[in-house]
Every structure is written in structure tokens, then in C-alpha cells.
Amino acid sequence: MDMSAAEHKRAAATQGASSSQSSHQELNGSEILVRCLQAEGVKYIWGYPGGAVLYIYDALYKQDTIQHVLVRHEQAAVHAADGYARATGEVGVALVTSGPGVTNAVTGIATAYMDSIPMVIITGQVPTPAIGLDAFQECDTVGITRPIVKHNFLVKDVKDLAMTIKKAFHIARTGRPGPVVVDVPKDVSLKTAEFHYPERVEMRSYNPVRKGHGGQIRKAVQLLMQARRPYIYTGGGVILGNASAELRELVDLLGYPCTNTLMGLGAFPATDPRFLGMLGMHGTYEANMTMQNCDVLLAVGARFDDRVIGNPKHFASVERKIIHVDIDPSSISKRVKVDIPIVGDVKEVLQELIAHIREQQLRPDAQALASWWGQINEWRKRECLKYKHSEEVIKPQFVIEKLWEMTRDRETYITSDVGQHQMWAAQFYRFDEPRRWINSGGLGTMGVGLPYAMGIKLAKPQADVFCITGEGSIQMCIQELSTCQQYQTPVKIISLNNRYLGMVRQWQQLDYGGRYSHSYMDALPDFVKLAEAYGHVGMKIEKPSEVEPALREMMRLKDRTVFLDVRTDPTENVWPMVQAGKGITEMLLGSEDL
Ligand SMILES: Cc1cc2nc3c(=O)[nH]c(=O)nc-3n(C[C@H](O)[C@H](O)[C@H](O)COP(=O)(O)OP(=O)(O)OC[C@H]3O[C@@H](n4cnc5c(N)ncnc54)[C@H](O)[C@@H]3O)c2cc1C
Ligand SMILES: Cc1ncc(C[n+]2csc(CCOP(=O)(O)OP(=O)(O)O)c2C)c(N)n1
Numbered sequence: 001m002d003m004s005a006a007e008h009k010r011a012a013a014t015q016g017a018s019s020s021q022s023s024h025q026e027l028n029g030s031e032i033l034v035r036c037l038q039a040e041g042v043k044y045i046w047g048y049p050g051g052a053v054l055y056i057y058d059a060l061y062k063q064d065t066i067q068h069v070l071v072r073h074e075q076a077a078v079h080a081a082d083g084y085a086r087a088t089g090e091v092g093v094a095l096v097t098s099g100p101g102v103t104n105a106v107t108g109i110a111t112a113y114m115d116s117i118p119m120v121i122i123t124g125q126v127p128t129p130a131i132g133l134d135a136f137q138e139c140d141t142v143g144i145t146r147p148i149v150k151h152n153f154l155v156k157d158v159k160d161l162a163m164t165i166k167k168a169f170h171i172a173r174t175g176r177p178g179p180v181v182v183d184v185p186k187d188v189s190l191k192t193a194e195f196h197y198p199e200r201v202e203m204r205s206y207n208p209v210r211k212g213h214g215g216q217i218r219k220a221v222q223l224l225m226q227a228r229r230p231y232i233y234t235g236g237g238v239i240l241g242n243a244s245a246e247l248r249e250l251v252d253l254l255g256y257p258c259t260n261t262l263m264g265l266g267a268f269p270a271t272d273p274r275f276l277g278m279l280g281m282h283g284t285y286e287a288n289m290t291m292q293n294c295d296v297l298l299a300v301g302a303r304f305d306d307r308v309i310g311n312p313k314h315f316a317s318v319e320r321k322i323i324h325v326d327i328d329p330s331s332i333s334k335r336v337k338v339d340i341p342i343v344g345d346v347k348e349v350l351q352e353l354i355a356h357i358r359e360q361q362l363r364p365d366a367q368a369l370a371s372w373w374g375q376i377n378e379w380r381k382r383e384c385l386k387y388k389h390s391e392e393v394i395k396p397q398f399v400i401e402k403l404w405e406m407t408r409d410r411e412t413y414i415t416s417d418v419g420q421h422q423m424w425a426a427q428f429y430r431f432d433e434p435r436r437w438i439n440s441g442g443l444g445t446m447g448v449g450l451p452y453a454m455g456i457k458l459a460k461p462q463a464d465v466f467c468i469t470g471e472g473s474i475q476m477c478i479q480e481l482s483t484c485q486q487y488q489t490p491v492k493i494i495s496l497n498n499r500y501l502g503m504v505r506q507w508q509q510l511d512y513g514g515r516y517s518h519s520y521m522d523a524l525p526d527f528v529k530l531a532e533a534y535g536h537v538g539m540k541i542e543k544p545s546e547v548e549p550a551l552r553e554m555m556r557l558k559d560r561t562v563f564l565d566v567r568t569d570p571t572e573n574v575w576p577m578v579q580a581g582k583g584i585t586e587m588l589l590g591s592e593d594l
């Protein structure tokens with residue numbers, strides 16, 4: 001943690017010498033870092049101090065434009081900054097110390113990486129002369145994080161610090177977004193240099209393409225207009241690229257059916273009749289049937305995830321032409337061979353597609369489209385999301401439905417953790433706007449829900465922020481209830497408490513002969529008392545008739561963090577379901593299919 005006395009002296013001497021020689025532009029590394037963050041317009045940093053970052057904390061202390069939020073665990077610092085980034089579109093910033101600070105942050109970084117979230121994570125490092133000497137709280141941050149970042153840097157010279165931060169923000173937010181780690185050794189945070197924040201950054205090896213290839217776009221338009229059974233499949237890229245308006249315009253223009261991945265929910269309004277619901281493992285029957293039976297598929301900012309296409313052989317067993325728009329060339333033809341690749345930014349490409357269709361006054365084949373919609377509406381009649389309501393026990397789907405009804409007209413953000421509750425939230429809360437549904441899709445990280453909510457509430461103080469969680473997931477970052485109290489970020493936690501690691505139990509029931517190995521959670525805390533111990537309001541309900549009044553009460557308590565412990569049906573399952581290894585149309589629609 002500490003620099004040696006000699007290093008300290010040397011660094012301080014350099015600092016003194018340089019500040020006496022030159023103008024006020026001469027700043028130490030920590031001050032430079034803070035000035036860079038200010039120049040980037042950073043308003044919040046979530047972090048946790050320790051020896052390697054104490055100079056940086058000292059510099060933060062001496063300014064008041066950036067608010068630092070002291071979390072209770074570094075994992076939550078990264079999640080909170082990640083949640084902020086997802087909801088606002090800005091780069092989320094976290095700050096942690098060396099060694100255990102970094103290793104605690106790893107889950108957060110990997111979570112952001114898998115979902116392509118723009119972030120800059122500043123990590124403290126032992127002083128440069130101590131690197132590689134098993135110094136106290138040393139770990140190889142660059143090595144550990146290399147596979148889970150878009151890019152990372154170790155700053156060895158304070159003179160490089162400002163340019164490195166400039167590059168970090170540029171890399172994080174351009175092209176396919178992602179987390180960037182900047183590792184700052186303690187001596188670098190103390191040594192001085194002249195401060196100058198670069199206006200521009202150029203990197204020869206990094207030039208993401210934004211504009212799609214004109215020829216490919218023309219080919220795509222041709223194919224789209226010839227389609228008899230078209231389908232628009234969109235994902236997180238539409239949200240990351242802020243192209244929701246363009247997507248809506250395209251669907252208005254063509255009248256084609258549209259689906260979203262889990263990460264794309266809200267990119268197209270769920271209440272629009274042309275929306276078929278989410279597709280994939282827990283997608284709707286109609287969304288998956290349309291995927292398998294379409295003749296032209298327009299994939300936009302979606303990466304053909306295994307949870308979406310199911311068994312790849314089954315997916316490829318039918319003839320369909322695929323147009324794939326993605327900013328990352330490595331996403332294209334990675335899992336599925338496509339016919340017309342278009343590398344570019346989704347907003348720009350969609351704008352060009354729309355312009356071509358309008359200019360040439362192209363119209364889809366109305367008859368073919370009507371007959372296609374006829375088929376889709378037949379599939380819809382299966383009403384695959386129907387569930388048996390009960391007067392005795394609370395059905396988790398009912399809670400989400402009620403929440404949607406009660407909040408649909410307000411600015412509401414819904415975060416979730418990972419498990420069955422996540423899937424019910426995705427299926428039953430009907431997202432009409434982008435950036436309102438915040439969850440971990442790619443890594444599927446239990447524990448994100450509360451820190452996500454906390455990060456969003458800071459950015460959107462006027463909005464209602466709900467965290468839909470399970471009694472398993474919430475315990476993974478429960479300590480953040482304390483942060484919510486300190487920073488007055490009143491979030492509403494709805495815990496669908498089935499006393500099971502429900503998603504695991506469901507798989508064990510379906511695939512492991514009902515052997516429920518370690519998926520029942522006994523000895524749960526009294527969540528009402530726990531919430532109260534942290535200074536919040538705790539509530540518990542067990543009957544369906546209590547759901548609506550409890551939600552109303554939560555919303556009434558606008559300025560309080562409220563924890564609602566909802567005792568739900570312990571054996572309810574998420575339907576539909578495509579089991580591992582099955583094709584996307586080989587769905588179980590309910591327990592009667594077992
Ligand atoms: C328990 C559980 C169950 C799940 N079940 C399902 C399910 O049933 N259905 C489902 O869909 N998912 C499900 N998921 C989520 C799944 O694991 C993936 O995270 C998800 O399907 C990926 O979504 P996406 O294809 O939209 O890709 P993202 O991960 O959102 O990737 C976005 C893509 O867009 C590109 N992109 C980014 N920015 C731009 C831009 N500006 N312009 C162009 N392209 C851009 C990126 O390069 C990337 O290829 C589940 C997850 C969990 C944890
Ligand atoms: C950190 C982490 N560990 C393990 C898992 C595997 N896992 C996925 S869902 C789940 C159960 C979640 O239980 P709970 O939060 O109670 O939600 P439920 O499924 O019951 O709604 C587990 C253990 C995970 N996704 N993340």
C-alpha cells in the first residue's frame with residue numbers, strides 16, 4: 001500500500017521542484033486525473049478508497065464538481081456506474097484501489113464488457129518501482145482484466161496520464177462501447193507534469209466505421225422489399241446507438257413484425273401491435289416461430305446469442321436470407337452465417353435504409369405481408385404468456401403486471417437481478433421506451449439490481465426506480481442499502497421471494513430429474529427488519545389481495561427506500577422455455593408439456 005520513504009521523498013521533491021519552476025499548469029497526477037474527468041463532464045464517480053488511491057481521493061476532496069459515492073463493496077461501485085451508463089448513455093466511472101479493490105471490481109467489469117457498456121474504471125496500482133515485486137496489495141490488473149475490457153492501460157509516466165484518460169473515454173464510448181481500465185500507480189498519482197487536456201485523439205489502429213457501405217445498403221433494401229415473410233430482429237445495439245426513433249420509423253414505413261432481444265427491450269414499444277415480444281429461450285411462441293419461418297431477416301444491433309437462436313443446427317436448418325447490421329465486424333457471421341453484412345452504426349445505417357426506401361417510393365408486397373401477419377396472428381392465439389391466477393398464493397407474473405399497470409404512465413426505470421424474476425420482468429413489464437430496462441444479459445450477474453437502481457436514481461432523481469429481484473440475488477449486494485441511506489437515493493426493491501434459487505430449481509426440475517441439489521434457500525433473514533436496520537422501510541406481503549395496496553404504498557413513500565418482500569408461489573416456472581440443446585421452436589409452453 002505504501003510507497004517507501006525514499007520514493008515519497010523523490011516524488012515530493014519532483015513535485016516541489018517543478019511547481020517552483022513553472023506556472024500553475026503544473027499539477028500532480030491526481031489533480032491531472034480529476035481535471036481530465038471534469039473536462040469529460042463526469043458528474044459522478046462510484047468508488048472505494050485504499051492506500052494506492054489516497055492521492056486521488058485527496059484531489060477529489062479539494063474539488064466540488066464531481067460527486068463521489070462511497071459504496072460498500074467495489075463490485076457495487078462498478079455496477080452502479082454501469083447502471084448509470086445504461087440509463088443515461090454517458091460513460092460510467094468507477095474508482096478502486098489496487099489488489100483486492102481490483103479483484104472485487106472484476107465481476108462488475110466483466111458484466112459491463114459482456115453487454116458492451118461504456119465505462120472507465122480507474123484502478124490504483126503499487127508505485128512503479130514496486131511493480132512485480134509482490135508488493136503489498138499488488139495484483140496484475142492489466143493481466144487480470146485483459147479478457148474482460150475493451151482496452152486497458154497501465155500509466156507509467158505522469159506525462160502520459162491526460163492523453164491516456166482522453167483515449168480511455170474515446171475508446172469506451174465510440175464504436176462498440178465497452179469498459180476501459182486505467183491503472184494508475186501511486187507514484188504517478190503524486191508526480192507532477194504540465195496539465196493539458198488534449199482536444200482530439202487519434203489512434204492509427206482504432207477507427208470504428210460509422211457509415212455503412214452504400215452498395216450493401218442498396219442490396220439490403222432490395223432484399224427487404226422482395227420479402228414475403230420478413231422479420232426485424234433487434235438488440236442492445238439499437239439502444240446503445242440511440243437509434244430507437246429510426247427503428248420505429250422503419251417499422252412504420254414497412255409494417256413488418258419486430259422482436260427484441262432481452263437487451264433490446266424498449267427499443268421498439270412493447271405495446272405496439274407489430275411487436276411480437278422478446279424472442280429466445282424465454283421468448284414468446286410467436287416471436288420464435290416467426291424467427292424460424294421468416295424468409296428475410298433484418299438483424300440490427302443484435303449478436304445471435306445462444307439464448308436467442310437455440311440449437312444452431314436447428315436454426316440453420318431453414319432457408320432464410322439474413323441482413324446483419326453491426327458496428328463490430330467481429331460480431332458478423334460469428335455465430336450465424338449472414339448474406340448481407342453491413343458494418344456501421346445502427347443509427348446511420350437505418351437512416352440510410354429509410355432514405356432509400358422513401359426516395360424510391362418502394363412498397364412491400366401488401367398481399368404477401370397480409371398473409372404473413374395472418375400466420376403470425378394464428379401463432380399469437382396460443383397466448384403463451386397466460387398463467388393461472390390464484391386467490392391464495394401470489395403469482396410472480398401478477399406482481400409485474402400490476403406494477404406495469406400502475407407505473408406505465410410515469411417515468412419509470414426497472415432494474416433486475418438474474419433468475420426467474422428477471423425473465424418475468426422482461427415478459428410482463430411492457431417497455432415502451434429505451435434505457436428503461438436495465439439488467440445483466442451477457443454475463444447474467446446476480447447482485448446487479450440494487451447497485452444499478454442506486455446509480456440510476458442519482459442520475460434521474462425525479463423518476464421512479466424499481467429493482468425487481470429474488471431473495472437469492474439481493475443478498476449478493478445487499479450491503480448497498482447502506483449507500484442508499486447515505487446518499488439519499490430512494491429506490492424501491494421488489495423481491496419476488498420464492499425461497500428458491502428459482503432459475504436453478506427450474507433447470508433441476510426439467511433437466512436433472514427433480515434432484516434439487518442446493519437450490520433451496522433456508523434461514524433467510526427477516527428482510528423487513530433488515531431494511532429497517534439500514535434505516536429504510538420494510539414491508540412483507542403473502543396474499544394476492546395485498547399486491548396492489550403494497551405497490552401503492554411503496555410509491556407513496558417517494559423519498560424512502562422501500563424493501564417489499566413478496567412471498568410468491570415457490571414452484572412457479574418461467575414459460576415458454578427452450579431447453580438447452582433444443583431448437584427455438586421446440587418450446588415448452590407450460591407444465592402440461594412436461
Ligand atoms: C437467465 C437469462 C436468460 C436469458 N434469456 C434470454 C432470452 O430468452 N432471450 C434473449 O434475447 N436473451 C436472453 N438472455 C440474454 C442473453 O444472454 C444475451 O445477453 C442477449 O440475448 C444478447 O442481446 P443482443 O443480441 O441484443 O446483444 P448485446 O449484447 O446487446 O450486443 C449488442 C450488439 O450490438 C452491436 N452494437 C453496439 N453498438 C452498436 C451501434 N451503435 N451500431 C450497431 N451495432 C452496435 C454490438 O457490436 C453487439 O453485437 C438471457 C440472459 C439470462 C441471464
Ligand atoms: C453471481 C452468480 N452466481 C450464480 C449464478 C447462477 N444463477 C442464475 S439464476 C440463479 C438463481 C437466482 O435466485 P433468485 O435471485 O432467488 O431468483 P429466482 O430465480 O428465484 O427468481 C443462480 C444461482 C449467477 N447467475 N450469478
Ligand SMILES: [Mg+2]
Binds near residue numbers: 419470497502
Ligand atoms: Mg428465488
